Amino acid sequence: MNYSRSEFAELDDISAAAYGHAVELGRFTRDDIVERLALSPAEVEHAEKVLTLLRLLQPMPGSPEVLVPVAPDVATADLVSSAETQIRDLQQAVTDVRSRLMSLTPVYFEGRRLRNRLEAFDVITDPTTVQSMLDHLGTHCRHEWASVAPGGARPGDVLQAARRSALGMRERDIAMRVVYQHTARSDLATRAYVRDVTAAGVEVRTADQVIDRILIYDRETVFLPTHMADDEDGEGGLDGGAIVVREPTLVAFVCSVFEHLWDGATPFVPDTSRAPTIADDLKQSILRLMAKGYKDEMVARRLGMSVRTCRRHISEITEELEATSRFQAGYNVALAHMLEQRPGPERDLG
CATH class of the missing domain: 3.30.870.10 (Endonuclease Chain A)
Structure with missing residues (x-):
């Protein structure tokens, strides 16, 4: 059975007074309550209905036509036990569903990891x-x-x-x-x-x-x-x-x-006769890397040439600059503003 708040009767003042009187008498008697509490038969009938719904009035064993009052704790246990049982069952069902679904969390993240790996790299x-x-x-x-x-x-x-x-x-x-x-x-x-x-x-x-x-x-x-x-x-x-x-x-x-x-x-036009311009580019690149303090080996690697070829270019550059050392070559380059004369990318050698 499903319970909602509206299915639990509200205990009003008249019903409470009728309950108190029934406790004094040991039973719920309509005529006596009408007389003692100066109530109308309709009011007493309503009070009886409310107290019965709240389990405060229950049939006497062996005499079901007689209603007797029971203690509030007994009535409470009788009234809400089914609802509490249902709540516990729902809570357990929620726990079971959550547990079963959450058990798939590792599967989900592993699948995401594999999918992302496949899609990304x-x-x-x-x-x-x-x-x-x-x-x-x-x-x-x-x-x-x-x-x-x-x-x-x-x-x-x-x-x-x-x-x-x-x-x-x-x-x-x-x-x-x-x-x-x-x-x-x-x-x-x-x-x-x-x-x-x-x-x-x-x-x-x-x-x-x-x-x-x-x-x-x-x-x-x-x-x-x-x-x-x-x-x-x-x-x-x-x-x-x-x-x-x-x-x-x-x-x-x-x-x-x-x-x-x-x-x-x-x-790259293989048969071009203007390859010396590329040599000028290489010399500019060598000068820039030397200016950054790179050693011969690093300059060679950055420019895709052997160390021997790189050193030959460096030697040629030093000779052209009339320098006797790297330091003097760098000084002469700065004086001549050679690194400011970098060729543009749009040059066509073909």
Whole structure:
């Protein structure tokens, strides 16, 4: 049975007086209460109904037609016991439901963790798995592919695989853009590769410095190296594993970084006769890094060249500045305001 507040009768003054009189008599007698309390029969009938509902009047055992008063605590226990039982049952039901549902909390958060990991990024430490994923995405790329490749000359086997992949994607009319470092221009194999892929429609540019290896597929999936840019190997490749990013906001950010690098890079035209201007860019970059106090090894890594080549450039710069030391070279650079003459990004060497 369901109880509500309206189902419990209100104890009014007349009913209370009638109850007191019944306690004195030991029973509830209508005529006597009418006379003693000067009440109307209707009022007494109402009082009897209220007291019965409140369990203050109960049938006498063996004589159900006789109503006798009972103590308030007995009446209370009799009146609310069913309601209390129902309340306890509901409380237990609520506790059981809460317990069963809350037991799913670890399942929910584990599922969220796995979903977020799938949607945001994966960390792949096995190079074979990374290459397999790259091959798969290269085959299923639909619209656009972009890449940033730090370092200088590309290994021969890497160039062969990249050539096959690029030509295959161009056959499917995939837009392709690559940013190398300026030092890649001096390598004959890299120049031959760039000549082949640009003839097929791939756009290639170079910059003095780039941040790290980046691969972008359809502006939906990004591959980044697991190592930081200042790791000891400094290769900027994915041989140590990759972070695969899919979360749209993170992907959009990486795409913006690529566009910034692309806008500041110089078109790579393998047969151009104006390569000395790139050498000037490299010298400017070397001067800027030297001015920051970087050692030869760090300058070489940042510019994607060997330490030996870097030192040769430094030697040439020092000679051009008629300096006998790094300090004097820096002083002469400051006097000549050479670092204020940085070329603009829009120069076309083609």
